Amino acid sequence: MNILIVDDDEITSKLIEKRLLKRGFQSSVVHCGADCLKLVNSNTHRFDLILLDIIMPDLSGLEVMSEIRKVHSRVDLPIIMTTSMKETSDIVSALKLGANDYVMKPINMDILEARMKTHLSIKDLNIENMEKSELETANAMIVTYNHEINNPLTIAMGYIQKCELTGELDNLDKVSDALERIADIVRKIERVSTESSVKRESYADNLKMVKLK
Structure with missing residues (x-):
């Protein structure tokens, strides 16, 4: 599984990438919304799930979410938002825009892995049903x-x-x-x-x- 990590905090994103690798996930990291959209819209990269930070300096996670959902459905490309306690008011907006789920920072990797596997399983089941x-x-x-x-x-x-x-x-x-x-x-x-x-x-x-x- 190829996971795209989108977070402007380089230390946090690298830590998540390292921990996901230990759990058997391949991942790519970008630090701004523009780079996220560039990769998602390119023909050379395919991601199974996105971990998307809500607060970023260029495009917010909500803006990135809105653009992604113009092309990719919740089932086609699951998105889990990463957010801090002070951003809880944005969670409702993110879910309305098409987020599949969210995890709170600092991220508990057991919780993150469980939620990732849930949405990846839903995606796989949808593919099986289509086939x-x-x-x-x-x-x-x-x-x-x-x-x-x-x-x-x-x-x-x-x-x-x-x-x-x-x-x-x-x-x-x-x-x-x-x-x-x-x-x-x-x-x-x-x-x-x-x-x-x-x-x-x-x-x-x-x-x-x-x-x-």
């Missing part, structure tokens, strides 16, 4: 493909075989209709595959299929 949903959609697409295409394909192949056996071409229009039906189904499946959400309905034996529009 499961994508797999279910893929399976539903396969069921739809088999169900929708099987009938016109069987009709087309049957008439083609009849033509081969008898030499009669009277049913070519029916073959053409069946093939056009297949082509139309393929176009619908292609359209559904590009949609962000699809409607599933029961098929048989606990199987789901995608509803083609």
